[in-house]
Amino acid sequence: MTHDFIAFHDLYQDAIFRYCAKRCRDRETAKDLTQDTFLRFWLCLQRKDTILHERAFLYRIAHNLIIDHARRKREASLDLLLEEGFAPSVDLWHQTYSRLDAERPMRKLRTMPRPYRQVLHDRFLLGLHPAEIARKTGENANTVSVRIFRGLQSLRLLLDDAPIITR
Numbered sequence: 001m002t003h004d005f006i007a008f009h010d011l012y013q014d015a016i017f018r019y020c021a022k023r024c025r026d027r028e029t030a031k032d033l034t035q036d037t038f039l040r041f042w043l044c045l046q047r048k049d050t051i052l053h054e055r056a057f058l059y060r061i062a063h064n065l066i067i068d069h070a071r072r073k074r075e076a077s078l079d080l081l082l083e084e085g086f087a088p089s090v091d092l093w094h095q096t097y098s099r100l101d102a103e104r105p106m107r108k109l110r111t112m113p114r115p116y117r118q119v120l121h122d123r124f125l126l127g128l129h130p131a132e133i134a135r136k137t138g139e140n141a142n143t144v145s146v147r148i149f150r151g152l153q154s155l156r157l158l159l160d161d162a163p164i165i166t167r
Contacts, residue, residue, distance in 0.1 A: 005041070005042055008041070016034050016059070017034045019062055020034050020037075020065075024069060033065050033069060037058060037065060040061050108158040109121070109155060112154060112155065112158070115151075116147060117151070119133055119137075119148050120152070122136065130144040130145045
């Protein structure tokens with residue numbers, strides 16, 4: 001078994017290293033990933049796992065390690081940014097545009113019959129699920145879902161018929 005491992009290592013080590021280096025673009029990280037790939041391969045040989053195609057198996061191990069490395073790096077980067085005081089912000093132009101874009105549907109929503117107006121308000125402005133709205137109103141969740149669906153249809157019709165005012 002040791003002889004087999006050494007033969008596979010000598011045969012595929014350079015190719016696995018190039019594969020890792022190409023994917024992660026860092027020589028030291030590629031060395032670590034290559035070493036981890038062959039360590040896991042060795043452990044599988046020790047457990048006497050059935051390996052049908054050694055080369056494909058080595059590439060699969062390397063691929064999975066590269067993905068794990070990228071995920072850890074992304075999480076660490078975000079954590080580091082947050083620790084350093086980074087706070088995501090909202091672009092004021094987009095925020096203003098979103099408010100202006102929402103004004104027209106909100107005006108139309110106010111003209112709708114109360115049952116539709118209330119469920120659409122609770123669902124989309126308060127973020128409640130139909131079951132939560134049902135508990136709040138004492139109605140059946142299915143009734144609330146149907147009312148949301150019909151209310152959205154009515155709102156779409158109201159918005160389609162309304163003239164768009166451009167300034």
